[in-house]
Amino acid sequence: MTNRLFAVTFDCSNAAVLAEFWAQVLGRELDPGASTELASIGLQQVGQTDLCWIFAKVPEGKSVKNRMHPDLIAPDLEAEVERLIGLGASRKEDIKIESMRWSTLADPEGNEFDVIAETA
DSSP, X not given: OOOOOOEEEEXXXXXXXXXXXXXXXXXXXXXXXXXXSEEEESTXXXXXXXXEEEEEEOSSOOOSOOSSOOEEEESSHHHHHHHHHHHTOEEEEEEEETTEEEEEEEOTTOOEEEEEEOOO
8 A cells, every 4th residue: 555645734823814915825725625724725626636735733833943844846945935025924044055046034923945046
């Protein structure tokens, strides 16, 4: 038996608000029925091949750096970072190592994620 990655799940204080942010980031629709307790992107789409994103309310807040985080890739790093900041993300750091460039951002609840510059 083998496994496959089904979903990325975020613990959060308001599932609907955070899921709406990520739906806009990903250019996807928020699933119907989103609430402060539970929300999703792609979970209710039968035959969906894209990764599902799930958001679940938890009582505690985020207290340390993520040990795992999503990496997005964009053809225009600067424009995408500015778009995401406009949606509510905050910039944490810009990094360049040899030919690789990326920006580390945080979503509205402080969860880190990277946007990587697509190379030609």
